[in-house]
Amino acid sequence: MKSLLPGEFAPETVYLDTAAFGLPPKRGLTALHAALHDWGAGRRTPGGDDEVDRLRAGFTRLLPGATPDDIAIANTVGTLVGPIAAGLPAGAEVLVAEGDFASVTNPFRYHGNLRVRTAPLERLAQEVRPSTALVAVSLAQSADGRLVDLANLRTATTAHNAHLLLDVSQAAGWLPLHFADADYWVCATFKWLLGARSVSLLAINPAAAELTHPTSPGWYAAADRWSEMYAPRQLATTARRHDSTPDGLGVLAARIGLDLIDELTVEAVGAHDLALAQRFRTGLAALDIPAVPGDSPIVTIPGEYGRADRVEAADIVATTRNNFLRFAFHVHNTSDDVDRALTALGEK
Numbered sequence: 001m002k003s004l005l006p007g008e009f010a011p012e013t014v015y016l017d018t019a020a021f022g023l024p025p026k027r028g029l030t031a032l033h034a035a036l037h038d039w040g041a042g043r044r045t046p047g048g049d050d051e052v053d054r055l056r057a058g059f060t061r062l063l064p065g066a067t068p069d070d071i072a073i074a075n076t077v078g079t080l081v082g083p084i085a086a087g088l089p090a091g092a093e094v095l096v097a098e099g100d101f102a103s104v105t106n107p108f109r110y111h112g113n114l115r116v117r118t119a120p121l122e123r124l125a126q127e128v129r130p131s132t133a134l135v136a137v138s139l140a141q142s143a144d145g146r147l148v149d150l151a152n153l154r155t156a157t158t159a160h161n162a163h164l165l166l167d168v169s170q171a172a173g174w175l176p177l178h179f180a181d182a183d184y185w186v187c188a189t190f191k192w193l194l195g196a197r198s199v200s201l202l203a204i205n206p207a208a209a210e211l212t213h214p215t216s217p218g219w220y221a222a223a224d225r226w227s228e229m230y231a232p233r234q235l236a237t238t239a240r241r242h243d244s245t246p247d248g249l250g251v252l253a254a255r256i257g258l259d260l261i262d263e264l265t266v267e268a269v270g271a272h273d274l275a276l277a278q279r280f281r282t283g284l285a286a287l288d289i290p291a292v293p294g295d296s297p298i299v300t301i302p303g304e305y306g307r308a309d310r311v312e313a314a315d316i317v318a319t320t321r322n323n324f325l326r327f328a329f330h331v332h333n334t335s336d337d338v339d340r341a342l343t344a345l346g347e348k
């Protein structure tokens with residue numbers, strides 16, 4: 001199995017670490033170099049509202065049913081979860097998954113006036129109760145790639161009138177998504193979307209927009225930002241009210257990464273990534289190395305089998321998380337990458 005985009009990526013290592021940070025495509029780097037040049041030459045500062053609009057539109061293509069008006073932009077996932085926490089009534093119960101990524105749960109945990117209840121990922125749907133106001137969970141777990149059973153969870157949240165926030169930072173780009181399946185969608189662009197560390201997106205279902213509250217609106221969140229810079233009148237009436245001033249270079253990189261995924265199609269990317277992960281899982285089984293089960297391009301193995309030092313010595317980039325060694329397979333990877341990782345792990 002070849003790279004889906006031969007010529008677009010130039011890793012000098014066996015890069016199996018998209019779950020930590022995606023590789024930038026060449027077309028993104030070329031555009032960034034040009035933008036930096038123009039900036040340095042004093043001709044054009046990086047960024048522009050048109051690129052932000054294109055990025056919002058790109059995200060709606062990954063989330064069929066959403067419109068650009070439903071999309072807010074900020075630097076981080078944690079920042080974008082804040083307005084959802086701020087909109088909940090005092091004392092509301094938020095259900096989260098044990099071991100989920102901190103940016104998904106901290107805005108609720110440290111809000112000061114919310115009750116956070118934790119349950120194992122596998123039991124999340126059963127744990128939704130009439131007292132639950134919101135469930136906040138990563139669709140694909142960052143630590144080990146496990147997927148939440150979305151159909152069951154959505155049935156449970158609907159039955160109990162609870163809202164659902166999904167973090168799709170580890171899922172968007174390879175897993176088909178549908179806007180109607182959750183009330184809020186938050187996503188970092190720097191992993192599977194091949195974007196930038198400084199750009200994250202939030203999609204808000206209009207029916208659940210009332211329950212969000214802007215936490216730190218700057219000039220960029222105003223209804224008419226250019227005329228209200230010194231004369232505030234009102235915040236945008238769309239999800240843009242949760243925008244914070246974007247980093248132009250990041251937006252450019254994120255827009256190009258997203259367009260590239262769109263061009264390949266999420267279905268083709270998912271098939272490629274999952275096939276490589278499956279090849280890896282089959283090879284691990286033959287080596288008697290256990291892996292956390294799941295149908296995900298993120299594969300983790302217990303640290304004692306992973307021997308991070310051995311993997312690193314073979315010039316393979318993977319990450320240790322929670323005493324597990326985590327491998328992630330994406331568009332630039334090939335079967336040869338998988339086999340090199342298996343060889344390193346199998347060496348006595």
Ligand SMILES: Cc1ncc(COP(=O)(O)O)c(C=O)c1O
Nearest residue numbers: 076077078101103138142169188
């Ligand atoms: C599931 C998930 N959400 C969010 C993030 C990033 O969060 P933030 O943008 O707040 O740093 C990561 C990884 O860095 C992640 O794995």
